[in-house]
Amino acid sequence: TTVFISGATGFIAQETVKQLVQKGYKVIGSVRSAERGDRLKKNLGSDNFTYEIVEDIQKEGSFDEVLKKHPEVTIFLHTASPFHFKATDVENDLLKPAVEGTKNALKAIKEHGPNVKKVVITSSFAAIKKSSGDDDPNLVLTEESWNDITKEQAVKDPFSGYRASKAFAEKAAWEFLEKERPQFVLSTVNPTYVFGPQAFISEIKSELNTSSEVINSIVKAGPNDPLPPTSGFFVDVRDVAKAHLAAFEKKEAEGKRLLVSEGRFVPQQIVDYINKDFSQLKGKIPTGNPGQYPDFNALSKIDNSKTREILGFDFINLETTVKDTVQQILDAGFSR
Template sequence: MSKTVFVSGATGFIATHIVNDLLQAGYKVIGSSRSVEKGEELKKQFNNNPQLSMVVVKDIAQEGAFDEAFAKYGKEISVVLHTASPFTFNVKDYEKDLLIPAVNGTKFILNAIKKYAADNVEHVVITSSMAAVADVKQMATPITLTEESWNNQTWEGCRTDPVTAYCASKLFAERAAWEFLKENKDQVNFTLSTVNPGYVYGPQMFVDASKKVLNTSSEIINQIVHATEESQIMEICGPYIDVRDVSKAHLAAFEKKECYGQRLLLAEGMHASQDILDIINEDFPQLKGKIPVGKPGSGSEILAKNCKVDNRKSKQLLGFPFRSLKQTVDDSVKQILEVEGRL
């Protein structure tokens, strides 16, 4: 009998890769989506694989959001991968739209496990973020971040702008998970790990040609591909990782005993938006002269002023190499151009 894995937010950018990897590895998957329609669409994308079933969780911020799903399936679920959390900067009420859903969603899925699946669930993996390790201000200073580092924002102080609020939402959600385990260690049997990726790039698991705007991190590359020579490119700087490596890490987080109880920092290196521009201009001649060039080769100067990530511990625990920025960007751009018939 194959194990059953519950994946919250199964229709998301990272989650669809996770579902694919789980099915390929022979697991049964129960995914949650916000509507019946989204769940049915995902099942179709996976060719109605009988190993995949879907449940509806309309609003992760609502008390008891996951209770119905775990009351029904809790006795067969062995592993829970909690990927559902808001990731958008297009919000006005930071507490209502970012902070509360992230924290409550984490608390409510853990409470549902405690109520309906405490004897069955062996492992829980939370999709956290490098944003829980440091916020943008910390990342803009010459410090070294490790698995022991934490974003230093407060609930009151983080509601200044959407980026800071989002970073804090990941911080408080992850803290809530570790605190829950500490407070309920005698009432649940699961191990906990968190996966903390930086900027997540890479190809979409499924392509929708009608979708002009991609998920928040992929949209950074998408906007460059569709820019003009005079366009102003959003200045970014921070750790990067490929979505396929993020997915692989979620499986390793519960399959490898070494990963139990660990924060797994996912970053192959640091990058600036200039580095992405340089790769695209060099590797895609059909775009050269049509998109900005910026200041070629200046990415290293920008990075010299910013933080470093020392995640040697995480890389050793996971035991597999991460993809380079070049491969990640190239695969992302190829997919976009193929969909548009420009490759």
């Protein structure tokens, strides 16, 4: 089986490629530069991984040539999409690459990938959760929930822009299926904040990808620095990658949105685990108010029991994901 994966050099994608290759799949990844493609190939050390360059996913027809060249592809995983809050132009930096990138992939598969039977799109919890309601204890978000953000709200700031980019892109994908009735089935993987180690230690830099930076910023912070403002739900990258494989391997996942999330977190918990598990960092990083967490029962909930049943494996817990993330940062020599 040959699997195509867009955005192969991303945080989630690298772990996914690693697991695919370990399981014996042939993998073709799209990357934006030969340099990064070569680095991934070297890290994987396997002839079962090759790459193709797709510089700009939002350009019409961006995936046509690679699919024409590789008729052996039967599975297509679309993970490439901008994930950062640095956009100055929400429309061009976030919405267009997310939405047009997704449409271009699906069009190319329909027209030039006759053997592709299954498509998996990396969507997000951002496509599920509305911006309000977090403090409503009666709100339960499931695989059926949708973020109904509008275009006007989307362009207000980069946070809204990112959340909208994921909601609009996923909506466009399901609409494509409805209208075009292509030869393939679709599943989406909708992760909450993704933590956990990089697939390869060589990927550790002073600044990591957006979600990993939540933990990295604590490791880099001084004892009197404030904790990062980010709280919400989390899941480990190894579980997110496993979910991408299950999304095409398991018949039960066809046509489904997989809401992958282990549970809630607040930065105080992360700080407490780091101080507990890494005595060498004690006194160098913030301590905050140890053990003082909000009442999670007073906040909105996720019920992803359907996803858990389809996947059939337990998710990695917060302490383990924090520990493995920080250990890798220290192993790479980024401790202070």
